[in-house]
Amino acid sequence: MLWSRILVISSCCLLRVGYAFLARRQHGIKGPGAPTLQIDTRFWSSQDRADEEAPSEPIAVTIDTTLSDDKMRSLFAWIRCAFDRNPYDPNDVYAYYYSNIELAIASAFGNNLPKDSMPAKLMEMAIKSAGDVNSKEWEEALIGDAISRRERESASLGAMGAAQWSGRFMTRPHSLLDVRNFTSVDDWVKTLPRGCKRTIKKALPELQNFTVTNKLIRGGKASPHSSYAHFRCVVEHEVRLLSNIYGQSTGAFVNALAEAISRYMGTTCMAGNIKEYRDSESNKVIGFAHEVSKGRTVRGQWFYCDDDAATRYVWFHSVYDLVKQAIDDDRIDVVDLGPSGTDAFEYLKSKYGFEAVVDWPAIADYRGEFNYEEDQNEEEIMDDMMRMMQEVFRRKDA
Numbered sequence: 001m002l003w004s005r006i007l008v009i010s011s012c013c014l015l016r017v018g019y020a021f022l023a024r025r026q027h028g029i030k031g032p033g034a035p036t037l038q039i040d041t042r043f044w045s046s047q048d049r050a051d052e053e054a055p056s057e058p059i060a061v062t063i064d065t066t067l068s069d070d071k072m073r074s075l076f077a078w079i080r081c082a083f084d085r086n087p088y089d090p091n092d093v094y095a096y097y098y099s100n101i102e103l104a105i106a107s108a109f110g111n112n113l114p115k116d117s118m119p120a121k122l123m124e125m126a127i128k129s130a131g132d133v134n135s136k137e138w139e140e141a142l143i144g145d146a147i148s149r150r151e152r153e154s155a156s157l158g159a160m161g162a163a164q165w166s167g168r169f170m171t172r173p174h175s176l177l178d179v180r181n182f183t184s185v186d187d188w189v190k191t192l193p194r195g196c197k198r199t200i201k202k203a204l205p206e207l208q209n210f211t212v213t214n215k216l217i218r219g220g221k222a223s224p225h226s227s228y229a230h231f232r233c234v235v236e237h238e239v240r241l242l243s244n245i246y247g248q249s250t251g252a253f254v255n256a257l258a259e260a261i262s263r264y265m266g267t268t269c270m271a272g273n274i275k276e277y278r279d280s281e282s283n284k285v286i287g288f289a290h291e292v293s294k295g296r297t298v299r300g301q302w303f304y305c306d307d308d309a310a311t312r313y314v315w316f317h318s319v320y321d322l323v324k325q326a327i328d329d330d331r332i333d334v335v336d337l338g339p340s341g342t343d344a345f346e347y348l349k350s351k352y353g354f355e356a357v358v359d360w361p362a363i364a365d366y367r368g369e370f371n372y373e374e375d376q377n378e379e380e381i382m383d384d385m386m387r388m389m390q391e392v393f394r395r396k397d398a
Contacts, residue, residue, distance in 0.1 A: 061110040065253040072235055075108035076228045077130040078123060079261065083144050097122055101258045109257075139229050142222040144268055149219025149377045152271035153370050156292050159266065160299055161338070165361035172339035175346060175354035176363050177323065180333050185324035188353065196351050200320055203313035209280045210312060212321065216273045219377040223268040225276070229285040230304075234267075235260040237287075237304040245342065267302045271370055275321060277305065277314050289318035291325075293371035296333040297364040298326050319352060331371055334364045 064071075078098060085095030097103055097118065107113065107123040114120065132138055147155075164171045182188050189200055205212055215224035238260040239253060246252040272292035279286055287305025291298060300322050305314050319337070326332040337354050340346035346356050357363055 060112075061106050062112050063106065063109045063250070063254065064111050065109065065250050067236065067239055067253075069232070071108050072232055073133045073228065074123060074127060075104060075235075075257070075261075076231050077126040077133055078104045078107060079231070079264075080130055080143055081122075081126045094122065094125070098126070101261055104261070105254060105257050140227050142224065142226045144222050144226045146220050146222055147269055149271065152217065152219055152269065155266070156270040156272065156294075156301070156370075159270070159301055159338075160292060160294065160366065161360070162366070165366050170358075173346075173356040173358045174339055174360035174364065175337040175349040175356050176360055177326075177335040177337075177352075177354045178333065178363065179323065179326045179335060182327045185320065185327055188323050188327070189320075191353060193351060199313065199316050203317040203320060205280075205317070208312040208314070208317075210286060210309070210314065211278050211280055212317070213276045213278070214273055215276050216373060216376045217271055219271075225274050225288050225290070226268040227285075230276075230288055231260075231264050233285060233287050233306045233309075234264045234304045236306040237310075238263065240307060240310065241341070263302070263304075267304075270301065272301060273373075273376075275318060277309060277317075279308070286312070287314045289322070291322060293329075293332065295366040295368035295371075296331065297336050297366050298322065298329070298332050298334075298371075299336045300338060329371075336360070336364045 081094075081098040082104075085092055085098055087095045087099040089095055103119050103122070107119040110119070127133060130138065161171045161174060163169050177188075179188070189197060192200070202208070217223055235257065239256040242252040242256040242259070243249075267290050270290065270292065272290060275289040275291065276285060277287040277289075278284060286309035287303070289300065290302040292301045293299070300318070303315055303318055323335055326335045335354075337349055340349060340356070350356065
């Protein structure tokens with residue numbers, strides 16, 4: 001059921017609601033002081049939403065692109081409804097709309113939605129059903145389906161670049177580090193330029209006032225990073241990233257929100273483990289690194305952190321920790337940091353010994369099973385049977 005929801009939410013294309021999305025920079029707005037976006041949208045009012053043929057007038061919804069905790073909590077309350085509802089259930093008249101990213105953004109960040117409009121009513125229902133959205137318990141609560149080990153492994157393959165190692169098509173170059181010649185993480189640090197060594201020394205938890213906890217993603221359980229506390233990190237990370245790449249444009253802000261929702265749902269469906277970063281004093285989640293190990297390779301699959309963690313060397317610590325983990329694990333030969341979104345990021349990885357390789361499957365061996373810690377996954381009889389059947393068919397095709 002979860003996969004149908006992800007596909008609908010990611011598509012942003014629910015034409016039946018009569019919703020046309022058009023973003024443009026508001027005239028007269030200069031600089032980041034008053035970032036707004038005009039969205040021309042057609043949607044039904046609460047009175048005529050049941051009639052698909054009912055006429056509707058375009059309403060200009062001003063989107064306030066100032067990222068606030070209240071707005072992010074409202075957006076997450078909407079997403080919880082998308083998780084809890086089935087968009088293909090004919091008896092659930094609201095699920096279809098909760099699966100629309102554009103309606104979610106307009107409802108959470110719109111300043112002038114009419115109170116009787118459908119998006120406003122849907123948001124009101126979402127917040128009411130969410131409970132106390134300002135409580136610590138709500139912020140830390142894990143949501144979503146309990147996804148099986150087999151489904152998590154399947155969901156991980158695309159982001160890992162399976163299309164290239166399976167021979168279907170070429171992906172982007174991956175940044176790789178062969179750790180077979182290192183006996184300890186100190187051996188790796190010794191190979192780094194002086195500036196990189198200084199950065200690694202600064203990235204210590206005790207110096208930067210953060211804690212690091214390894215949390216296992218278990219088959220048949222909700223993801224340990226499926227809470228609002230983690231969603232907030234993804235949103236702030238994506239908004240900051242796209243702002244740095246494209247400038248502080250309003251279009252980039254809306255695209256970043258849509259990207260954050262998609263990436264949050266993606267990472268919480270995958271296998272592996274996360275390294276969770278929290279502020280030592282407040283215990284607030286400030287970031288997480290998602291790692292997946294398969295064959296002779298460990299992949300730094302995803303990394304997200306909030307604006308505070310971006311100044312505290314959290315990413316550099318995550319790389320150091322991943323390299324140390326790989327060196328200490330006899331099953332692992334290569335650390336894969338994946339493709340880079342920009343040339344600058346690819347260059348940054350290269351300074352730490354990660355070489356961008358076009359034919360990366362020739363070095364990063366992903367053949368073999370996913371690697372787990374002992375007792376990470378509970379026995380799932382039906383899931384294990386499906387895995388056995390897949391292996392039989394794979395051998396027959398080989």
